[in-house]
Structures are given as C-alpha cells and as structure tokens.
Amino acid sequence: MPRRAAIRRPPVIALLTDFGLSDHFVGVMKGVIVQRLPDARFIDITHAVEPGRIRQGAFTLWNAASYLPEGSVVLAVVDPGVGTDRGISILRTGRLTFVAPENGLLDLVRSDDPRATAFRPTSRTISRLSLPDPSSTFHGRDIFAPLAASLAGGQRAERLGTRTRLPEAGPWRATPAAPAVAPEIMSVDRFGNLITNIALPGGREIHRTVRMVSIGKIMVSQAIRAYDEAPENTPCLIRGSSGLLEVVVRGRSASVLLGAHDRTPVRVVWT
Amino acid sequence: MPRRAAIRRPPVIALLTDFGLSDHFVGVMKGVIVQRLPDARFIDITHAVEPGRIRQGAFTLWNAASYLPEGSVVLAVVDPGVGTDRGISILRTGRLTFVAPENGLLDLVRSDDPRATAFRPTSRTISRLSLPDPSSTFHGRDIFAPLAASLAGGQRAERLGTRTRLPEAGPWRATPAAPAVAPEIMSVDRFGNLITNIALPGGREIHRTVRMVSIGKIMVSQAIRAYDEAPENTPCLIRGSSGLLEVVVRGRSASVLLGAHDRTPVRVVWT
Amino acid sequence: MPRRAAIRRPPVIALLTDFGLSDHFVGVMKGVIVQRLPDARFIDITHAVEPGRIRQGAFTLWNAASYLPEGSVVLAVVDPGVGTDRGISILRTGRLTFVAPENGLLDLVRSDDPRATAFRPTSRTISRLSLPDPSSTFHGRDIFAPLAASLAGGQRAERLGTRTRLPEAGPWRATPAAPAVAPEIMSVDRFGNLITNIALPGGREIHRTVRMVSIGKIMVSQAIRAYDEAPENTPCLIRGSSGLLEVVVRGRSASVLLGAHDRTPVRVVWT
Numbered sequence: 001m002p003r004r005a006a007i008r009r010p011p012v013i014a015l016l017t018d019f020g021l022s023d024h025f026v027g028v029m030k031g032v033i034v035q036r037l038p039d040a041r042f043i044d045i046t047h048a049v050e051p052g053r054i055r056q057g058a059f060t061l062w063n064a065a066s067y068l069p070e071g072s073v074v075l076a077v078v079d080p081g082v083g084t085d086r087g088i089s090i091l092r093t094g095r096l097t098f099v100a101p102e103n104g105l106l107d108l109v110r111s112d113d114p115r116a117t118a119f120r121p122t123s124r125t126i127s128r129l130s131l132p133d134p135s136s137t138f139h140g141r142d143i144f145a146p147l148a149a150s151l152a153g154g155q156r157a158e159r160l161g162t163r164t165r166l167p168e169a170g171p172w173r174a175t176p177a178a179p180a181v182a183p184e185i186m187s188v189d190r191f192g193n194l195i196t197n198i199a200l201p202g203g204r205e206i207h208r209t210v211r212m213v214s215i216g217k218i219m220v221s222q223a224i225r226a227y228d229e230a231p232e233n234t235p236c237l238i239r240g241s242s243g244l245l246e247v248v249v250r251g252r253s254a255s256v257l258l259g260a261h262d263r264t265p266v267r268v269v270w271t
Numbered sequence: 272m273p274r275r276a277a278i279r280r281p282p283v284i285a286l287l288t289d290f291g292l293s294d295h296f297v298g299v300m301k302g303v304i305v306q307r308l309p310d311a312r313f314i315d316i317t318h319a320v321e322p323g324r325i326r327q328g329a330f331t332l333w334n335a336a337s338y339l340p341e342g343s344v345v346l347a348v349v350d351p352g353v354g355t356d357r358g359i360s361i362l363r364t365g366r367l368t369f370v371a372p373e374n375g376l377l378d379l380v381r382s383d384d385p386r387a388t389a390f391r392p393t394s395r396t397i398s399r400l401s402l403p404d405p406s407s408t409f410h411g412r413d414i415f416a417p418l419a420a421s422l423a424g425g426q427r428a429e430r431l432g433t434r435t436r437l438p439e440a441g442p443w444r445a446t447p448a449a450p451a452v453a454p455e456i457m458s459v460d461r462f463g464n465l466i467t468n469i470a471l472p473g474g475r476e477i478h479r480t481v482r483m484v485s486i487g488k489i490m491v492s493q494a495i496r497a498y499d500e501a502p503e504n505t506p507c508l509i510r511g512s513s514g515l516l517e518v519v520v521r522g523r524s525a526s527v528l529l530g531a532h533d534r535t536p537v538r539v540v541w542t
Numbered sequence: 543m544p545r546r547a548a549i550r551r552p553p554v555i556a557l558l559t560d561f562g563l564s565d566h567f568v569g570v571m572k573g574v575i576v577q578r579l580p581d582a583r584f585i586d587i588t589h590a591v592e593p594g595r596i597r598q599g600a601f602t603l604w605n606a607a608s609y610l611p612e613g614s615v616v617l618a619v620v621d622p623g624v625g626t627d628r629g630i631s632i633l634r635t636g637r638l639t640f641v642a643p644e645n646g647l648l649d650l651v652r653s654d655d656p657r658a659t660a661f662r663p664t665s666r667t668i669s670r671l672s673l674p675d676p677s678s679t680f681h682g683r684d685i686f687a688p689l690a691a692s693l694a695g696g697q698r699a700e701r702l703g704t705r706t707r708l709p710e711a712g713p714w715r716a717t718p719a720a721p722a723v724a725p726e727i728m729s730v731d732r733f734g735n736l737i738t739n740i741a742l743p744g745g746r747e748i749h750r751t752v753r754m755v756s757i758g759k760i761m762v763s764q765a766i767r768a769y770d771e772a773p774e775n776t777p778c779l780i781r782g783s784s785g786l787l788e789v790v791v792r793g794r795s796a797s798v799l800l801g802a803h804d805r806t807p808v809r810v811v812w813t
Binding site: 021047070202228239 | 297302404
C-alpha cells in the first residue's frame with residue numbers, strides 16, 4: 001500500500017537586498033529560484049537598503065528574523081565586494097538558514113545567536129550550482145539565488161560547504177552593562193522615527209532604564225507608550241516594537257526635526 | 272472509502288498599509304501570517320500610503336475592492352492611533368472581509384456597501400490570537416496580521432468579535448444630486464493625473480454630466496476618451512477607470528502643471 | 543488503477559509596468575488574474591518604468607527574459623496609447639509568451655529572437671475575455687490581465703488571435719559589425735552605473751573589444767572585473783551581467799558624476 005506523502009509546506013525564501021525595485025535585479029533572482037524550485041514562495045523583507053550599506057541591511061535583517069517562518073531560507077545580498085575574493089556564508093540559526101556575502105551582513109543576527117553555525121560553500125558546490133558562466137557583477141542572480149534554491153529545496157548546509165568559524169560578532173546594543181557599545185541611531189524608519197541601539201527590557205517603564213537621551217543639543221526625556229500620546233512638536237521617547245528605544249515626534253519626522261540620521265551619536269543618561 | 276477533500280483555493284490576503292517598503296514592516300507581517308497559514312497568498316495593494324493619511328488609504332482601498340478575488344481578506348493598516356484605545360474593525364461586505372483600525376480607513380468601502388456588517392474583536396480574541404507581549408507601536412505585526420490569518424484560514428467574524436454599529440459613513444462622491452459633498456481632488460496618481468470625487472455615470476459623454484471644472488484659476492472643459500487624444504499642454508477631462516472624473520495633461524503631470532494636490536477643491540459646472 | 547495526475551506547476555506570470563507601487567493599479571491587475579487563475583504566481587520584474595518610457599521598459603524586459611522560468615507569461619504594460627486604436631501583441635518566443643501593447647515594448651526581445659511569432663488577439667477574443675464595460679484608460683486591468691490569465695491557464699495564442707507580422711525590430715546593440723547602431727547609455731541602474739548598448743563578447747578582456755569610450759568630455763579607458771577594484775573617483779569600464787559595457791564609479795553614482803543619463807550618446811574607440 002502506498003504511503004501517503006506528508007503534505008509539504010511550500011519552502012519560504014525571504015529576501016533582503018540593496019537592489020531597489022526599478023531594475024530587473026530582484027525579478028531575475030526570483031526567476032532563477034522558481035526555475036529550480038517551482039513552489040518556492042517569497043517574502044520580501046526589503047530591497048531598499050541603500051547601495052552598499054551593509055550595516056543598514058544587517059539591522060533590517062535582525063528586525064525581521066524572529067518573525068519569519070521557522071525553516072525559512074533568508075537570502076541577503078548587499079554586496080559591494082561582488083566579484084572579489086570575499087567569501088560566501090551559509091549561517092544556520094535555531095530557526096532559519098541565511099545565505100549572504102561574508103561581509104558583516106549577518107553580524108547582528110549572529111550576535112544574538114552565538115550558537116549559530118556557519119558554513120562556507122566549497123568551490124565545487126559553487127560551480128556545480130551556479131548559472132553557467134557566472135558574471136563577476138551579479139552574484140545575486142548567478143550564485144546566491146541557486147544556493148538559496150538548493151537550501152530551500154532541502155539540501156543541508158553540511159552538503160554544500162564546510163564548517164567555518166567567523167570572527168566573533170560583538171555586542172551592538174547599548175545597555176548600562178555594555179559600556180563599550182556607543183549609543184547611536186541605528187536607523188530612521190519610514191515615519192522618520194529615530195531607532196537607537198539602546199536596549200530596553202520588556203514590561204518596564206522606560207524611565208526605569210533611561211532617564212534622558214540627547215541628540216546634538218536636543219534633550220529628550222518625555223516617555224510615551226503610544227505615538228499618539230506625544231504632545232505636538234515634542235520629541236519623545238518610546239519603546240519600539242523590537243525592544244529598542246526610539247525618539248519620535250507625533251505626525252512628523254523626528255529625523256528631519258532633529259537633523260539626526262543613521263549613525264548619529266546619542267548620549268544617554270541611564271537611570 | 273475515504274472522501275476526496277475538495278481542492279482548496281489558497282486563501283488570499285490583500286494588504287494596504289502606510290509602512291513603505293524600506294523597513295522590515297511589511298515582510299514581518301507576511302512572516303507572521305505565513306507561520307499561521309502556510310498557503311496564504313498575498314496581493315499587495317500598496318504600502319505607499321503617506322504616513323497617517325487615512326483618507327488616501329481609504330480611497331485606494333475603494334479603488335481596489337471590486338477587483339480583488341471574492342472571499343479575500345483585506346488587511347489595511349494606516350494607524351496613527353496605534354497603542355491608544357482606538358478600536359479594531361472586521362467588516363464583511365458581500366465579497367470581502369476587511370480588518371483595519373477603527374479610524375475611518377474603511378469609510379469609503381462602507382459608504383458603497385451599506386449592508387456591510389461590522390464586528391469588533393473581543394479582547395479575549397485579541398489576547399488569544401496576538402503575538403505574545405504585543406507591542407504598543409506595531410499592531411500590524413502583533414494583532415492585525417494574526418487576525419487576518421485567522422479570518423483567511425476560515426474563522427468566521429462572528430466567532431472573533433461582536434456585531435457592532437459603526438457611525439454611518441456618509442456619501443463622498445460629488446454629483447448634482449448630492450450638493451452637500453464638496454467636489455475635490457481625491458488623489459494624484461503615479462502619472463500626475465488628478466482624480467476627483469466627481470462621479471460620472473458609465474456609457475455617457477462627460478459633457479452630459481459635467482460642462483466644466485475649474486481648479487484654482489484654470490478652467491478645464493475639453494473632454495477626451497483616451498489620454499493620447501489630448502492636445503499638448505492642455506488640461507483635459509477624462510472618465511477614469513473607477514468612474515470618476517480626472518483632469519489630465521498628456522505625457523505630463525497635471526498635478527505639477529496645475530499646482531493641485533490631494534484635497535485641492537474643485538468647482539464644477541454641471542450640465 | 544487510477545493514473546497519477548501529473549503534478550502541475552503553478553503558472554508563472556511575470557509583470558512589468560510603469561504603474562508604480564503607490565496606486566492600486568498593480569494590485570488590481572493581480573486581483574483580476576487570481577480571480578481567473580487562483581494558483582497563478584507572480585514575479586514582479588518592475589513597476590517603476592518611468593511613465594510612458596517604452597524603450598526603458600523594453601530594455602528591462604530584455605534583461606529579465608532569459609532568467610524567467612520557461613513557459614512563463616510576461617505581462618508588460620507601458621501604454622501611453624491606451625484607449626486609442628494601437629494594437630495588442632501576443633509574442634511567443636522559444637521560452638516565453640509575452641502580452642503587451644503593440645508599441646515597441648517588445649522590440650528588444652524580438653530583436654534577439656527573430657523566430658518569435660506574433661499574434662494579434664481578435665476583437666471577439668478581447669470582448670469575450672475582457673472585464674465587462676472595459677474602461678478606455680486602464681487596459682492593464684480590463685484587457686491585458688484577462689489575456690495573461692487565459693494564456694497562463696494554458697490557452698494557446700493561436701486560439702486567441704491571428705498570426706501577424708510585426709515590422710522588423712532592428713538591431714540595437716552597438717558592435718564594430720553594426721556601425722549603424724549609435725552607441726548610447728541604455729539605462730542608469732539603481733547604483734548609478736551607466737549601462738551602454740555596447741555588446742562585449744563573453745570570456746574576453748574588455749580591451750580586446752573596446753579601447754576607450756567617452757561620454758561628453760570624459761574619456762574612460764580603465765577596465766576592471768569587479769566594482770570594488772576601481773580606484774576611488776575614477777570612472778571605469780566593466781562587463782555587466784547582461785554582456786553590455788558599463789561605466790561605473792566605485793561606491794558612487796557614475797550618472798551623477800558624469801552627468802549622463804538614459805539616451806546620452808557615447809563615443810567608442812573599438813580595438
């Protein structure tokens with residue numbers, strides 16, 4: 001009697017790149033994957049990482065990782081070194097498998113998951129899987145997409161590469177216990193909110209951790225729980241949805257109002 | 272003998288937000304949904320509603336609604352009041368089920384479908400379905416996405432909430448029969464066309480309904496049937512694809528040329 | 543004994559438009575297709591073709607075509623003549639089936655595949671498949687999406703239209719053997735790289751084909767293999783991933799630095 005095949009969930013590939021959505025780049029990566037894995041389904045994290053901004057990509061990956069379906073493959077390509085001898089990483093965490101250039105793009109994810117294991121695809125794997133005559137300018141299409149399709153199709157990282165040790169990814173969150181990490185703006189979101197790297201424990205008032213922050217000459221100490229509670233034109237502190245402190249202005253861009261950006265330093269008065 | 276299960280169409284979830292595509296927000300909502308409903312398929316209406324512009328979101332939803340597959344769940348999040356005590360609506364029309372913050376985002380859809388029934392999820396439903404420790408800043412991920420997954424998975428609105436009466440959503444289309452509705456620009460589309468709220472019956476010449484409109488000091492009376500019929504640099508009237516009057520300039524942005532925007536008032540001379 | 547039904551791969555529809563992602567246009571086209579073909583899957587090539595820029599769309603289509611899954615339907619709508627009597631083409635190449643307005647949008651693809659066969663849908667097909675009361679301003683939704691759904695669902699082009707001969711699509715790549723084709727910038731990509739129409743054979747040094755190009759008063763002769771090899775602030779030549787010569791500046795926009803754009807002429811000194 002034939003056995004019933006288990007119903008197979010379609011393999012999920014989540015994508016993050018700095019390719020933008022104006023060129024053919026993203027569509028073509030998906031085309032390559034679907035050719036090899038017709039039931040692959042995609043979740044676009046973003047393709048709007050600014051060109052070559054590895055740290056910005058790393059932060060967005062970190063924000064997304066816990067909410068992607070377990071077992072997903074995450075294909076991340078912010079790759080200014082494409083065509084040079086920079087390596088390629090396959091990183092397996094408890095829930096996900098990442099494929100990315102070996103340039104720091106996975107550092108924030110790795111920092112949070114010290115038991116993650118890294119593999120470097122062998123050159124034999126790369127030439128076996130890659131498109132014929134791979135270019136030296138678009139590895140996303142020619143090398144990374146085929147690798148992601150292979151992993152999402154069930155191939156194990158052990159079969160594609162050799163275990164490797166990456167240099168330790170240090171802490172990146174500022175807390176009173178990590179004085180070596182400088183507080184700064186990590187990201188400006190769509191709403192102009194300033195997302196810092198200052199970690200706030202859940203379920204506690206902001207003021208039990210942080211009394212005040214200052215950005216340039218602006219001191220911000222008023223804590224709110226919902227954006228809409230902020231008084232008009234008043235920068236406020238809020239605990240963002242990833243557990244980081246944000247500086248926000250209701251209905252406006254705090255980034256514009258405070259002249260602060262990605263990597264702007266922040267001073268903190270801890271409680 | 273085992274019965275053959277009916278082939279189930281993958282549940283469709285259509286999405287509209289003001290989250291943009293640069294952050295992790297949209298990908299993370301999809302990740303949450305796919306975790307709970309692995310075969311969900313998404314149709315992105317748009318994520319480019321300007322931050323907090325509820326009316327713009329409401330208009331785009333209305334434009335899309337009739338063309339989404341029957342039975343789709345529409346998840347709409349333009350939510351400046353996130354984290355406050357603003358309510359959540361589940362709205363069931365003849366063809367679709369909407370989930371959205373209770374802030375007017377569904378008003379245009381409701382106005383067109385007076386028999387639509389609204390439900391407000393109980394706090395028990397919300398705490399049962401939501402992600403653990405929901406944030407007060409990202410209900411799209413923590414509350415709305417789980418609600419949409421539940422509905423798209425077949426759960427009935429009656430089981431998730433209690434019937435509720437929303438304040439009546441008044442008419443929004445300007446017609447000779449509705450003198451209380453002020454004619455205005457509802458939206459500027461990608462091509463710079465000015466979409467008004469002036470309703471034109473199908474299958475009739477524009478001039479049988481409207482003789483002329485003026486925007487600021489510019490009077491527009493020339494009616495065309497195809498964009499390409501317009502003389503150069505001449506604002507013209509056309510019946511748009513949603514049955515509303517548009518003011519257009521061939522190959523250029525009427526918005527730029529006429530200095531008109533979303534909410535710019537329009538004067539109409541009815542025929 | 544019952545025969546095993548062949549597992550049917552979900553039909554792939556690739557999309558390219560100038561509709562942008564801010565309006566409801568793209569979502570609504572997908573809605574129409576999913577209503578008719580519930581298991582259709584989409585690959586978005588791009589929706590950011592600048593309004594009405596047919597040549598830009600044609601080039602992006604050409605860049606994507608070889609990497610889309612065999613058997614895909616490609617729905618391409620850059621259609622300034624919507625509502626006029628411009629025709630509609632169905633084009634069948636060895637691997638793909640395209641549907642597009644008959645305005646040159648498929649010219650680059652056709653130029654590369656001279657055996658491609660073109661069909662023009664009959665007016666009977668169009669009225670049978672179209673949405674009721676099609677608009678004269680949004681054929682993407684009312685006519686093209688239904689055509690694409692029908693083709694992706696397995697209908698043959700022969701059943702939808704009549705064989706037609708399109709005017710020959712001439713060569714568009716500049717080579718020493720095609721002196722009639724003027725070298726020019728075809729496209730500026732997301733990174734500001736200038737993509738020319740100058741064809742470079744694979745596996746050969748750039749300097750075996752091109753010694754130097756000049757754009758305005760800037761002469762560029764340094765050839766590199768990877769973007770990261772370029773000296774700072776120095777425009778360099780590289781073979782791009784579609785086999786065309788690119789002018790690039792490491793970490794910056796060559797377009798901004800050289801003041802060059804789409805259609806800027808290029809002078810070439812062939813080797």
